[in-house]
Amino acid sequence: MPKLSRIMTGPFTKPVSVGVWSGLGATNKTPDFVDLEAAGTLAFLPAAAVMLAIRRYLAKGFSLGTAR
Numbered sequence: 001m002p003k004l005s006r007i008m009t010g011p012f013t014k015p016v017s018v019g020v021w022s023g024l025g026a027t028n029k030t031p032d033f034v035d036l037e038a039a040g041t042l043a044f045l046p047a048a049a050v051m052l053a054i055r056r057y058l059a060k061g062f063s064l065g066t067a068r
Helices: 004-008 016-023 033-064
Strands: none
Touching: 016 033
16 A cells, blocks of 8 residues: 555645646746636635644644643
8 A cells, every 4th residue: 555655745746836836827927916816725725624624633632732
């Protein structure tokens, strides 16, 4: 079974910001910032959804290490 690190990384892996920029065909001309803003928002939504889904468990995990 492949390891998670092998699945999440690879020779063609790029940060989201680079993927958004190159996916919109950025060249030396002035970019269309409306499209960049929309793509950035769409790239942020999955991370926000995961954080909202696990916020209860994160708060519980952070408080486990505190001294009482």
